[in-house]
Amino acid sequence: MGFQIAIDGPAGAGKSTIAKIVAERLGFTYMDTGAMYRAMGLLFDAQEKFPETEEEIQEACNKADVSIKYIDGSQHVFLCGEDVTSKIRTEKAGNTASKVSTYGPVRKKLVEMQQALSASENVVMDGRDIGTVVLPHADLKIFMEADVRVRAERRYKQLLEKGVNSDIEVIIKDLKDRDYQDKNRAISPLKQADDAVLIDTSDMNIEEVVEAIMELYRKVIEK
DSSP states (O other): OOOEEEEEOOTTSSHHHHHHHHHHHHTOEEEEHHHHHHHHHHHHHTSSSOOOSHHHHHHHHHHOOEEEEEETTEEEEEETTEEOTTGGGSHHHHHHHHHHTTSHHHHHHHHHHHHHHTSSSOEEEEESSIIIIISTTOSEEEEEEOOHHHHHHHHHHHHHHTTOOOOHHHHHHHHHHHHHHHHHOSSSOOOOOTTOEEEEOTTOOHHHHHHHHHHHHHHHHHO
16 A cells, blocks of 8 residues: 545645645645546536436446546546546536535445555545545545635636636635535535644645645654
């Protein structure tokens, strides 16, 4: 088994950005579990009727084939053979991902895939339940959080850079709704693992957060 770094936290805390940089600096494989749930959300949305019964959900999961590949150094997410990397980065895809992540069959399927992918590699994995469920024995666990308005401002700027106009108050509401849903779902709710290190990124820039995690990594390997 390789070295495992688990990074958890709410939507917009900067997990994916930080995880990618840390993985690159360490030469580890970065695994974006949120992207996998977003891809599942696309699959569910594409159904003639959004799956909601246990039977419908299981049937949709049986059709699912989600994979992550690196092409020219960039992560691409494939759903049933189609590159959906750009399609999964919308607000709608994020909200749908939060909804389908409450479904037991969805979580079971993706957790099995994530554990298999991380069994023999050095990985940095981020999500909502990595340190508590997916990689409970990870060598280093981080829980990243930030004030909801700070997270909303970051998301607002990201959307502006993509040429998408948005309302920051709507973003704040969406984030609060997703936080509530993630923290109160019956299966694998968002919470800090007992042995995770808390990092509040509200007043930190990207480099400061990365360096804080690199320092924690150095302390672990020096033991």
